[in-house]
Amino acid sequence: MKKIRISALVFGVIAGAIGVMAQVFWSIQPPQAYGLCMVCHAKDFINVLLNNFDWYDGAIAAVAKKGLMLTSITVPLGAFIAAVISKEFRLHFVENKYAAFFLGMGVMICGLIISGCPMRLMLRVSYGDVSGLVMLAFMVAGIGLGTAILKRRAQKQ
Amino acid sequence: MTIALKIALVTAAIGIVLGFFGQRSRMCFIGGWRDFFLIRDTYLLKGFFAFLITSAILFFYFDATGHYMKNYPWFEQQSAVQYEVEGDIHNFPDQCDLVYYNAVASADSNIKGIVIGETVLPFETLVMYLAAFLLGLLSTLSNGCPLRQHVMAGSGNASAMLYLGGFYVGVVIYNLYVHEWLNLLIN
Numbered sequence: 001m002k003k004i005r006i007s008a009l010v011f012g013v014i015a016g017a018i019g020v021m022a023q024v025f026w027s028i029q030p031p032q033a034y035g036l037c038m039v040c041h042a043k044d045f046i047n048v049l050l051n052n053f054d055w056y057d058g059a060i061a062a063v064a065k066k067g068l069m070l071t072s073i074t075v076p077l078g079a080f081i082a083a084v085i086s087k088e089f090r091l092h093f094v095e096n097k098y099a100a101f102f103l104g105m106g107v108m109i110c111g112l113i114i115s116g117c118p119m120r121l122m123l124r125v126s127y128g129d130v131s132g133l134v135m136l137a138f139m140v141a142g143i144g145l146g147t148a149i150l151k152r153r154a155q156k157q
Numbered sequence: 158m159t160i161a162l163k164i165a166l167v168t169a170a171i172g173i174v175l176g177f178f179g180q181r182s183r184m185c186f187i188g189g190w191r192d193f194f195l196i197r198d199t200y201l202l203k204g205f206f207a208f209l210i211t212s213a214i215l216f217f218y219f220d221a222t223g224h225y226m227k228n229y230p231w232f233e234q235q236s237a238v239q240y241e242v243e244g245d246i247h248n249f250p251d252q253c254d255l256v257y258y259n260a261v262a263s264a265d266s267n268i269k270g271i272v273i274g275e276t277v278l279p280f281e282t283l284v285m286y287l288a289a290f291l292l293g294l295l296s297t298l299s300n301g302c303p304l305r306q307h308v309m310a311g312s313g314n315a316s317a318m319l320y321l322g323g324f325y326v327g328v329v330i331y332n333l334y335v336h337e338w339l340n341l342l343i344n
Contacts, residue, residue, distance in 0.1 A: 020216055042328065067164030083180055104322065142293025
C-alpha cells in the first residue's frame with residue numbers, strides 16, 4: 001500500500017473540524033468545548049471505572065455519566081494501525097524510567113487544575129474565553145523555559 | 158441507538174481517526190513552539206494555528222446558523238457573574254465544566270488573594286496560571302504534548318507507555334490529595 005503522508009496543516013484543519021462537530025452534532029455536549037481532550041477523557045474513563053469502589057469518589061463530567069469515553073484507548077490503537085501499515089513500528093527501549101513516569105503524573109495534575117490539555121485550551125479560546133488566552137501565554141512562556149533547559153543540556157555534552 | 162452506545166462509538170471513532178492522522182503527520186502542539194524557538198522551523202506551528210483558526214470560524218458559523226450553543230461568547234458570561242462565597246466553604250473550581258468567574262474581584266469581598274490597590278487577584282486564578290506554566294515546561298521536557306505521547310505509545314515507544322501509566326496514576330492522586338490541598342489554600 002502506498003504511504004499516505006499528511007502535512008501538519010491538514011491535520012490541524014481536520015482536528016479542528018472534528019472538535020467542533022463532536023459538540024454540535026454528535027452530542028458530547030454538556031461540558032462545553034469538550035470534544036477533544038486527552039487529559040479530560042482519560043480522567044473520565046478512569047473515574048468511571050474506579051467509582052465502583054466505596055472509598056473512591058472521583059468527579060466525572062456530565063457527558064461521562066451517560067456513556068464511556070474511549071478516546072484515551074483508541075488513539076494509541078489508531079497510531080498502531082498506521083504504524084503497522086507503513087512498517088514504521090519499532091519497539092524502542094526506555095531511556096530513563098522514572099523521568100517518564102513522573103513527568104506523566106505532573107502533566108496530568110497540571111492539566112486537571114486548568115481543566116484541559118493544550119488542545120482543549122485552544123478550543124476554549126475559540127469559544128470566547130479570555131482567561132484561556134492568558135493561560136496560553138503562560139504555557140508558551142513555560143515552553144520557552146523548557147527549550148532553554150534542553151539547549152543547555154545539549155551543550156554540556 | 159441508545160445514547161451510551163452513541164457516545165462510546167463516537168469517541169472510539171474520533172480516537173482512531175486522530176491516532177491514524179497523528180501518526181502520519183507527526184503533529185505535536187508543543188513541538189510547534191519548541192521547533193520555532195530552537196531552529197525557526199514552522200512546519201508544526203502551522204498546524205497549531207490551523208487548528209485554532211478552523212475551530213474559531215466553525216464555532217462562529219454554527220452559532221450564526223442557529224444551532225443552540227450554551228454560553229457561546231463566553232466572555233459575556235465572564236463579566237456578568239460575580240463571585241459568590243457561601244458561608245465559609247469556597248471550593249476550587251470543579252475540573253469538568255467550563256468555569257466562568259471574574260478573574261479579578263473587588264477588595265471588599267472576602268476572597269483571599271493578592272491585593273493591588275482596590276482589586277484582589279484571587280489565589281484560584283494565580284494557581285491556574287502557574288499550572289499552565291508548569292504544563293508547558295513539563296511537556297517540553299518529555300518531548301511531546303499528550304496527543305503526541307499517545308501516538309508514540311502506539312508506535313512502540315516504551316517511554317511513552319510509562320508516561321501513560323503516570324497519566325492514569327495522576328488522576329487518582331489528584332482526586333485523593335491535590336483537590337483538598339487546593340481547597341485549603343483558598344479558604
